[in-house]
Amino acid sequence: MTEPILEVNDLRVRFGTKRGVAEVVNGISYDLHPGETLAIVGESGSGKSVSVLALMGLLAQPPASVLGSARYRGEELLGMPAKDLRSIRGKRLAMIFQDPMTSLNPVRTVGYQLIEPMALHLNLKGGPARERGLELLELVGIPSPDARFSDYPHQLSGGMRQRVMIAMALACDPDVLIADEATTALDVTTQAQITDLVAELQQRIGMAVIWITHDLGVVASIADRVHVMYGGRFMEQAAVDDLYATPHHPYTEGLLGSLPMPGPDRPERLMTIPGLPPDPVTMPSGCSFAPRCTYADTDRCLQAVPPMELLGNLHSTACFYPLAVAR
Amino acid sequence: MSGSTEFDRLATKPVSRTRETLQALVANRLAVAGLIVLSLLVIVGIFGEVIAPYGINDIDIPNRLTRPSGSHWFGTDELGRDVMSRVLIAARVSLQVGFIAVGFALVVGVPIGLVSGYYRGTIDSVLMRMMDVLFSFPAILLAIAILAVLGPGVGNAMIAIGLVYTPIFARITRGSVLVVSGEVYIRAARSLGAGDRRIIFRHILPNVLAPIIVQTTLSLAFAILSEAALSFLGLGVQPPNPAWGRMLAEGRNFFEQAPWMGIFPGLAILVTVMSFNFVGDGLRDALDPKQKSVIESRGQSV
Numbered sequence: 001m002t003e004p005i006l007e008v009n010d011l012r013v014r015f016g017t018k019r020g021v022a023e024v025v026n027g028i029s030y031d032l033h034p035g036e037t038l039a040i041v042g043e044s045g046s047g048k049s050v051s052v053l054a055l056m057g058l059l060a061q062p063p064a065s066v067l068g069s070a071r072y073r074g075e076e077l078l079g080m081p082a083k084d085l086r087s088i089r090g091k092r093l094a095m096i097f098q099d100p101m102t103s104l105n106p107v108r109t110v111g112y113q114l115i116e117p118m119a120l121h122l123n124l125k126g127g128p129a130r131e132r133g134l135e136l137l138e139l140v141g142i143p144s145p146d147a148r149f150s151d152y153p154h155q156l157s158g159g160m161r162q163r164v165m166i167a168m169a170l171a172c173d174p175d176v177l178i179a180d181e182a183t184t185a186l187d188v189t190t191q192a193q194i195t196d197l198v199a200e201l202q203q204r205i206g207m208a209v210i211w212i213t214h215d216l217g218v219v220a221s222i223a224d225r226v227h228v229m230y231g232g233r234f235m236e237q238a239a240v241d242d243l244y245a246t247p248h249h250p251y252t253e254g255l256l257g258s259l260p261m262p263g264p265d266r267p268e269r270l271m272t273i274p275g276l277p278p279d280p281v282t283m284p285s286g287c288s289f290a291p292r293c294t295y296a297d298t299d300r301c302l303q304a305v306p307p308m309e310l311l312g313n314l315h316s317t318a319c320f321y322p323l324a325v326a327r
Numbered sequence: 328m329s330g331s332t333e334f335d336r337l338a339t340k341p342v343s344r345t346r347e348t349l350q351a352l353v354a355n356r357l358a359v360a361g362l363i364v365l366s367l368l369v370i371v372g373i374f375g376e377v378i379a380p381y382g383i384n385d386i387d388i389p390n391r392l393t394r395p396s397g398s399h400w401f402g403t404d405e406l407g408r409d410v411m412s413r414v415l416i417a418a419r420v421s422l423q424v425g426f427i428a429v430g431f432a433l434v435v436g437v438p439i440g441l442v443s444g445y446y447r448g449t450i451d452s453v454l455m456r457m458m459d460v461l462f463s464f465p466a467i468l469l470a471i472a473i474l475a476v477l478g479p480g481v482g483n484a485m486i487a488i489g490l491v492y493t494p495i496f497a498r499i500t501r502g503s504v505l506v507v508s509g510e511v512y513i514r515a516a517r518s519l520g521a522g523d524r525r526i527i528f529r530h531i532l533p534n535v536l537a538p539i540i541v542q543t544t545l546s547l548a549f550a551i552l553s554e555a556a557l558s559f560l561g562l563g564v565q566p567p568n569p570a571w572g573r574m575l576a577e578g579r580n581f582f583e584q585a586p587w588m589g590i591f592p593g594l595a596i597l598v599t600v601m602s603f604n605f606v607g608d609g610l611r612d613a614l615d616p617k618q619k620s621v622i623e624s625r626g627q628s629v
Binding site for chain 2: 056058082083086087088089090091094095097098099102103104105106107108116117120121165168169171
């Protein structure tokens with residue numbers, strides 16, 4: 001196997017709040033290999049966005065405190081001097097955000113914002129920068145890029161803006177693209193277009209993608225591997241097909257059960273998971289999912305955090321009573 | 328269909344923000360009137376000596392305190408000097424004090440607001456408490472106190488008025504920066520590798536300009552008013568140079584014999600200040616209808 005380009009080890013993020021310390025990310029570890037797509041799936045508040053913002057150095061500290069390690073090609077990102085981090089952000093690690101309506105500066109033209117990362121990292125200005133900008137707009141499928149170049153963000157639709165964001169992120173040929181709920185704010189047809197676009201560009205450019213979403217449907221179409229996140233921890237990690245075929249963690253089972261599926265043998269009602277996600281200030285001492293889990297027992301699940309265990313071909317889960325596993 | 332052509336126009340022809348603002352401003356009649364008066368005022372300020380029929384210190388004792396007439400439109404003062412010439416030539420110093428004092432407040436206040444709002448924390452507390460101290464004094468009282476230390480004179484009056492208006496700009500800027508720096512596009516710019524300075528000046532500043540522009544126009548009016556007040560008290564422009572505030576003060580002693588000595592410089596102050604206010608209000612409506620200026624609440628204490 002190739003060297004991972006991104007190694008995250010025991011990443012922890014805490015926020016000081018008035019009510020106490022909120023433990024939002026509680027020790028997650030993963031490797032990202034060149035060219036692969038890793039999906040991090042979880043519901044709102046599971047810490048998935050915070051975990052990537054932390055490794056990009058985009059969380060204000062304080063109130064956040066970030067512990068653990070995140071290495072890009074062996075270089076530690078956490079605690080890296082601001083100047084060095086800036087030279088990696090946008091050039092090696094790029095990010096696109098959830099809401100294309102607010103992630104472009106309203107008083108700058110599309111062209112200005114598109115050229116900015118090139119000016120910052122590639123020292124590309126004037127004519128050549130404009131040329132590359134137009135190329136990028138073409139690449140992300142924006143019609144008549146020449147005309148759009150001098151447009152302001154409010155003149156574009158949400159899908160177009162997200163394409164512009166992607167063009168900006170790709171301006172310096174990054175190794176890793178982090179898409180933080182990049183399609184959540186878009187309507188379904190546009191969602192599909194954007195995910196297809198990213199998948200296609202990934203093949204062309206050969207970058208790795210971390211795709212953060214709460215939508216398992218989106219994941220199925222693009223990811224190689226999936227990490228299911230809950231309460232700031234990974235519950236299960238597997239290749240995408242394995243995960244859908246044989247979920248080992250009760251939470252994953254719940255998530256999959258709540259997806260509407262076509263077909264004759266579909267259940268009468270969609271499954272729901274009772275209860276609410278844990279409050280990060282008062283995290284349960286055991287498995288963070290135990291209070292909502294139908295399989296949980298009072299001794300082990302509520303007492304100790306189950307370790308991540310490898311159960312099959314690159315398929316591991318953090319559960320004392322994994323499902324569909326012969327014991 | 329007219330609806331579709333309108334749509335096409337909007338869709339194909341991007342209207343820049345500056346043009347949009349100017350169009351809205353031109354639609355406001357009071358603002359246009361204010362702009363016209365201010366333009367005339369600037370011309371008078373530059374070419375005062377050429378326009379004025381007499382010199383500012385052409386003493387003509389036999390014709391002292393004459394009422395307005397064909398040869399002296401605004402009458403003459405107690406030394407027989409032409410009031411109109413003095414009013415016209417005093418426009419320059421009023422505008423100078425206004426522009427330089429507000430310029431000073433802008434150059435000092437806006438960066439303080441940017442730094443405070445962007446970095447927050449200790450530096451924000453320290454800077455803002457300093458601004459609060461300045462802000463807690465009534466404007467004119469603080470200006471008088473500063474002039475008491477620096478000594479009277481036009482230059483010192485500019486510094487004093489500038490200092491008095493600095494906290495307004497710092498606060499307005501900081502407030503807007505707090506909002507803008509929480510926006511996703513600021514985080515996005517940072518994720519693309521932009522540094523603090525670039526984010527502050529290229530991304531945040533253009534987004535907080537609207538309230539600053541409006542405040543600048545309104546502050547000009549108050550700065551000119553403050554200069555008049557200081558000159559009235561003898562702390563600003565020194566004799567024999569004319570200033571509207573000084574002329575008002577001198578006219579007070581002759582109010583029964585020669586009311587024109589006070590009325591015309593008073594009118595000059597009124598017209599100037601109102602013009603700046605009309606333009607400022609027009610700009611505010613054009614740029615941001617929701618915003619309410621700090622100076623409006625403060626105006627009462629001036």
